[in-house]
Amino acid sequence: DTEVTQTPKHLVMGMTNKKSLKCEQHMGHRAMYWYKQKAKKPPELMFVYSYEKLSINESVPSRFSPECPNSSLLNLHLHALQPEDSALYLCASSHLRGGGGNEQFFGPGTRLTVL
């Protein structure tokens, strides 16, 4: 199984809502990532988990809260978002051999719209 799955595919939420994005992989990868991608821009790293521990937070606002319940699952909890947070949210996973150059496997993403 070389697939990263993400749910939901699309999400529309108001600025006062609380929602969660979910990501799952069964490749035995011990690194998992959240990226945000705006149209016609590159993926922008938000968080990295290594061995289920948060290793990188790219100064992301606290209205985004990541969680890694186990080595296969990654969640992103959303609360009090702003319209400018509307984007494609991508989850990825990789092995942790060596440095940061390992192949990352991306999920299909969640297209988020904040009204």
Added chain:
Amino acid sequence: GQSLEQPSEVTAVEGAIVQINCTYQTSGFYGLSWYQQHDGGAPTFLSYNALDGLEETGRFSSFLSRSDSYGYLLLQELQMKDSASYFCAVGDTGRRALTFGSGTRLQVQP
């Protein structure tokens, strides 16, 4: 920090060869990767160079010169399905994370 530069757009015709260049600045360099992303899709891994030289995978090849902080992706026998955005990305030993370039949009014309 890391920064990468690549052309924003490239246009070529079916059957042609196209080269997408990438220059980078980074500390703790750990390899140059290339990803393809079709509109509405997720990035998919194409190739990775940790050492100088050429890596070939089918119609795609990737080259790295660490002394020049430069690499390129070479696409041969272009097909319409190759129309996509292509991102170079550098790994970083310190951060264990990738930093992506701004992307090159390739349009393949008949």
